[in-house]
Amino acid sequence: MAVSTPRPSLPSSAARGLHLGLDIGGTKTQAVIVNARLATLAEASAPTRPGPEGVLATIDEVTGLLGANLTRFASIGVGIPGLVDFRTGRVRQAVNVGLRDLDLAAALAARTTCPVRVDNDVKATALGAAYALPGAGGDLVYLNVGTGIALAAVVDGRLLRGHDNAAGEIGHLAVDPGGDLCPCGQRGCLETLAAGWSVSQRLAQAGLDLASLADDPAPAAVSERRRLLRGLSLAASLAALSFDPATILFGGGVITTAVGLVEKVAAHLAEQEAGSSFLAHLGLSRRVVQAPAGLPIAAIGAAALGFAESVG
Amino acid sequence: MAVSTPRPSLPSSAARGLHLGLDIGGTKTQAVIVNARLATLAEASAPTRPGPEGVLATIDEVTGLLGANLTRFASIGVGIPGLVDFRTGRVRQAVNVGLRDLDLAAALAARTTCPVRVDNDVKATALGAAYALPGAGGDLVYLNVGTGIALAAVVDGRLLRGHDNAAGEIGHLAVDPGGDLCPCGQRGCLETLAAGWSVSQRLAQAGLDLASLADDPAPAAVSERRRLLRGLSLAASLAALSFDPATILFGGGVITTAVGLVEKVAAHLAEQEAGSSFLAHLGLSRRVVQAPAGLPIAAIGAAALGFAESVG
Numbered sequence: 001m002a003v004s005t006p007r008p009s010l011p012s013s014a015a016r017g018l019h020l021g022l023d024i025g026g027t028k029t030q031a032v033i034v035n036a037r038l039a040t041l042a043e044a045s046a047p048t049r050p051g052p053e054g055v056l057a058t059i060d061e062v063t064g065l066l067g068a069n070l071t072r073f074a075s076i077g078v079g080i081p082g083l084v085d086f087r088t089g090r091v092r093q094a095v096n097v098g099l100r101d102l103d104l105a106a107a108l109a110a111r112t113t114c115p116v117r118v119d120n121d122v123k124a125t126a127l128g129a130a131y132a133l134p135g136a137g138g139d140l141v142y143l144n145v146g147t148g149i150a151l152a153a154v155v156d157g158r159l160l161r162g163h164d165n166a167a168g169e170i171g172h173l174a175v176d177p178g179g180d181l182c183p184c185g186q187r188g189c190l191e192t193l194a195a196g197w198s199v200s201q202r203l204a205q206a207g208l209d210l211a212s213l214a215d216d217p218a219p220a221a222v223s224e225r226r227r228l229l230r231g232l233s234l235a236a237s238l239a240a241l242s243f244d245p246a247t248i249l250f251g252g253g254v255i256t257t258a259v260g261l262v263e264k265v266a267a268h269l270a271e272q273e274a275g276s277s278f279l280a281h282l283g284l285s286r287r288v289v290q291a292p293a294g295l296p297i298a299a300i301g302a303a304a305l306g307f308a309e310s311v312g
Numbered sequence: 313m314a315v316s317t318p319r320p321s322l323p324s325s326a327a328r329g330l331h332l333g334l335d336i337g338g339t340k341t342q343a344v345i346v347n348a349r350l351a352t353l354a355e356a357s358a359p360t361r362p363g364p365e366g367v368l369a370t371i372d373e374v375t376g377l378l379g380a381n382l383t384r385f386a387s388i389g390v391g392i393p394g395l396v397d398f399r400t401g402r403v404r405q406a407v408n409v410g411l412r413d414l415d416l417a418a419a420l421a422a423r424t425t426c427p428v429r430v431d432n433d434v435k436a437t438a439l440g441a442a443y444a445l446p447g448a449g450g451d452l453v454y455l456n457v458g459t460g461i462a463l464a465a466v467v468d469g470r471l472l473r474g475h476d477n478a479a480g481e482i483g484h485l486a487v488d489p490g491g492d493l494c495p496c497g498q499r500g501c502l503e504t505l506a507a508g509w510s511v512s513q514r515l516a517q518a519g520l521d522l523a524s525l526a527d528d529p530a531p532a533a534v535s536e537r538r539r540l541l542r543g544l545s546l547a548a549s550l551a552a553l554s555f556d557p558a559t560i561l562f563g564g565g566v567i568t569t570a571v572g573l574v575e576k577v578a579a580h581l582a583e584q585e586a587g588s589s590f591l592a593h594l595g596l597s598r599r600v601v602q603a604p605a606g607l608p609i610a611a612i613g614a615a616a617l618g619f620a621e622s623v624g
Contacts, residue, residue, distance in 0.1 A: 139475065151554075160467060162556020163451065170553045172590050174546065175487050185588025234486065241482045242463075242554040244474020276497025278484050 020066075020073045021128075021303025022059060023121060023296070024048055024080045026096030029055075031062040032299040033073075036307075038131045042066050043296050050098030056107060070112040077117045077306030078104060079124025079298050081146070086165060086305075089118035117305040121298055122168070122252075123159055126152030128301025129249050129291065141245040143235055146252035147196040151235070153243045160243075171195060175234050190238075194231025196254045199224070214260035228261070229268040236269065236284050248284070251291045262290040332378075332385045333440075333615025334371060335433060335608070336360055336392045338408030341367075343374040344611040345385075348619075350443045354378050355608050362410030368419060382424040389429045389618030390416060391436025391610050393458070398477060398617075401430035429617040433610055434480070434564075435471055438464030440613025441561050441603065453557040455547055458564035459508040463547070465555045472555075483507060487546050502550075506543025508566045511536070526572035540573070541580040548581065548596050560596070563603045574602040 018041065023030040025048060033042040044065035049058045059078075063069055070076065082094030089105020108116045126142035133140065138157035144150050149171035153160045160167045171191040172184050179188025180198070192198050203210055206220040213225055232250070239248050250262045269285035291297055330353065335342040337360060345354040356377035361370045371390075375381055382388065394406030401417020420428045438454035445452065450469035456462050461483035465472045472479045483503040484496050491500025492510070504510050515522055518532040525537055544562070551560050562574045581597035603609055 153554075155467075155472060160472075160555065163558040164556055166594075167554065167556040169556075173487075173550055173553050175485075176489055177542075178490060184590035186584070186591065230489075238485055238550070238554070240478075241485050242465075242479065242550070243472065244476055244479040244481075246475040272498070278496035279498065282478075 017074055018072075019303045019306050020063065020068070020070070020076045021124075021299040021301070021306065022062070022076070022078045023124065023298035023302050024055060024058070024078060024094075024097055025121070025298075026081065029058045029062050030296050030299040031059075031066055032296050032303055033066055033068065034300060034303045038300060038304055040132075040296065040300060043299065048097055052099060052102050052107075055097055055099060055102075055104070059108070070108065073112070073114050075115045075117070075303075075306035076108055076112065077119075077124070077302040077304065078108070079119060079121035079302040079305065080104070081121045084118055084120045086117070086119040086123070086161075089116060091118065115306060119302075119305050121302075122150050123152045123161075124301035124305055125251060125291075125298040126154050126249075126301065127159055127304045128297035128299070129247075130154035130157060130301075131304055132295060132297050132300045133247065133249065133289075133291075136247050136249075139245055140247045140249055141239040141243050142249045142251060143232075143239055144252040145194060145196070145232065145235075145250065145254040149191050149195045149231075149235060151239055153239075153245065155243070170235065170238055173238065175231075190231055190235060194228050194235065194254070196252075199228060199254060210254065210257045211259060213258050214264050225264070228258075229265055232261075232265045233268050233272065233284075236265065236288055237279075237282075240282055240284050240287065246287060247289060248287045249289055249291055255290065262288060329386055330384075331615045331618050332375065332380070332382070332388045333436075333608075333611040333613070333618065334374070334388070334390045335436065335610035335614050336367060336370070336390060336406075336409055337433070337610075338393065341370045341374050342608050342611040343371075343378055344608050344615055345378055345380065346612060346615045350612060350616055352444075352608065352612060355611065360409055364411060364414050364419075367409055367411060367414075367416070371420070382420065385424070385426050387427045387429070387615075387618035388420060388424065389431075389436070389614040389616065390420070391431060391433035391614040391617065392416070393433045396430055396432045398429070398431040398435070398473075401428060403430065427618060431614075431617050433614075434462050435464045435473075436613035436617055437563060437603075437610040438466050438561075438613065439471055439616045440609035440611070441559075442466035442469060442613075443616055444607060444609050444612045445559065445561065445601075445603075448559050448561075451557055452559045452561055453551040453555050454561045454563060455544075455551055456564040457506060457508070457544065457547075457562065457566040461503050461507045461543075461547060463551055465551075465557065467555070482547065482550055485550065487543075502543055502547060506540050506547065506566070508564075511540060511566060522566065522569045523571060525570050526576050537576070540570075541577055544573075544577045545580050545584065545596075548577065548600055549591075549594075552594055552596050552599065558599060559601060560599045561601055561603055567602065574600065 029048045030045045046062045083092040090103045105116045122144040130140040151168040172189045174186045176188030180192040182189040273280040342357045358374040395404040402415045417428045434456040442452040463480040484501045486498045488500030492504040494501040585592040
């Protein structure tokens with residue numbers, strides 16, 4: 001359990017105009033208190049306890065660390081990795097935190113009177129980054145490379161959700177007709193090149209380590225790195241060609257584990273730009289960034305889900 | 313020169329709350345008068361005369377056919393195929409109508425007092441379709457397959473433009489690492505599979521005809537059709553995975569010339585869905601439609617550029 005500064009013990013009167021954001025991850029849960037401008041006033045984190053009761057107890061714990069309780073906020077927003085019906089706040093499935101068909105919004109709403117929103121953590125992170133990342137200014141594509149690959153686009157401060165909240169599920173675009181068969185039934189999906197599930201399978205077979213993959217000189221690592229860089233460059237290219245964002249933010253388990261990977265992606269893109277006037281004009285290598293480690297963007301975005309999206 | 317019904321001769325007083333939309337194509341220029349709800353009150357068309365003076369004369373002619381002149385409108389919007397700076401209304405290049413670096417908005421604004429907007433015709437068509445296509449309800453992706461391939465997405469009635477108005481320029485996504493070299497410097501771009509410039513090159517070499525390609529039983533035609541369907545299916549897939557629109561509208565020169573092609577694309581997608589639960593869930597085959605021939609959506613969208621986008 002860790003508490004970062006600033007860690008004010010909020011008087012109940014001061015907390016009334018404030019918003020709670022919770023990022024429930026497979027390992028830890030991060031909480032922030034933000035004001036109406038999404039400036040972070042306090043943050044805290046605690047290890048996530050799995051299962052419905054564990055998750056609710058974790059929320060209580062981390063909120064307690066902030067010197068507050070759920071009744072003190074103007075809104076509460078939660079980001080969680082998995083399938084979430086953002087309209088109702090019901091978590092259909094969140095394997096990493098041991099949830100299945102839990103109406104998390106209702107469980108929290110029963111303990112407070114403020115609005116509660118729950119959404120997928122990729123959506124929350126994109127929203128948080130669009131507001132909190134220096135220079136993003138409300139427009140950004142967040143590319144999450146974890147077990148799967150998905151992006152979330154924020155335009156003018158609002159998440160693009162699409163007709164069925166499926167906008168950004170790019171992992172199964174078939175980008176290589178001669179590529180590996182994907183469990184989805186297609187061949188050469190983006191995820192067969194660069195998603196955690198496929199990369200970790202191949203790394204395990206070759207005795208390689210994702211953490212050191214970005215710089216490992218072994219031939220098998222060079223080959224796997226090439227494949228991964230191709231997949232991530234294509235994902236960045238797709239993000240740029242579809243949405244034309246000024247900033248493409250990489251994040252997710254593969255990105256945080258493989259230290260130095262995003263720099264390698266930028267270098268790979270710069271190499272491609274040297275051989276293509278079109279790509280040079282597109283300037284992808286300059287748009288690609290990695291989320292700064294110290295900024296709790298997923299929790300800030302969760303807080304924004306609670307109020308900014310609906311009023312934006 | 314053709315005039316369609318309804319063709320009212322507008323009294324000047326009645327026209328004051330009305331908006332003019334002009335779709336300047338390589339062959340013909342279509343004009344519509346719409347009200348503030350974008351209902352079409354009158355439409356007319358005339359052959360496009362090329363060059364700066366030709367285009368302005370064509371605009372006068374087609375406006376005259378509507379029984380109006382430029383001074384009578386609350387706003388004027390123009391869609392034109394080429395590179396347009398939509399902020400200023402300057403046409404940087406429009407090869408098909410013989411324009412290069414013409415400040416078309418200024419040329420029109422000099423002859424009227426109302427706001428004038430000029431934009432690329434793909435953007436205008438998407439906007440028009442989102443408003444005028446039955447059931448679209450302000451959300452749609454328009455996939456233009458002409459000389460090049462580009463899409464335009466409309467979300468909640470507004471065009472997604474991106475950071476540098478380049479959102480939707482998907483033609484150079486490299487979807488086939490073993491594919492043909494593209495003039496852009498990459499290999500296997502979407503345009504090498506399905507854009508007019510590459511398809512027409514290969515058709516000419518094989519002695520095939522685009523107009524009959526959708527049903528031609530000759531082996532060379534079958535092979536070219538397979539490639540084209542793969543490219544168009546990928547473009548539809550990309551549109552769905554990025555934006556998740558309820559409707560994916562196909563249009564452009566390749567689509568209108570190759571009669572029956574969109575039905576073949578839908579059938580191809582349905583076949584793929586039979587082999588992939590992911591694709592079946594995505595349901596692309598049900599989202600793909602072709603622009604109805606009788607509806608002047610590009611001109612309606614041009615009119616919408618003139619006022620709806622800025623007030624929407």
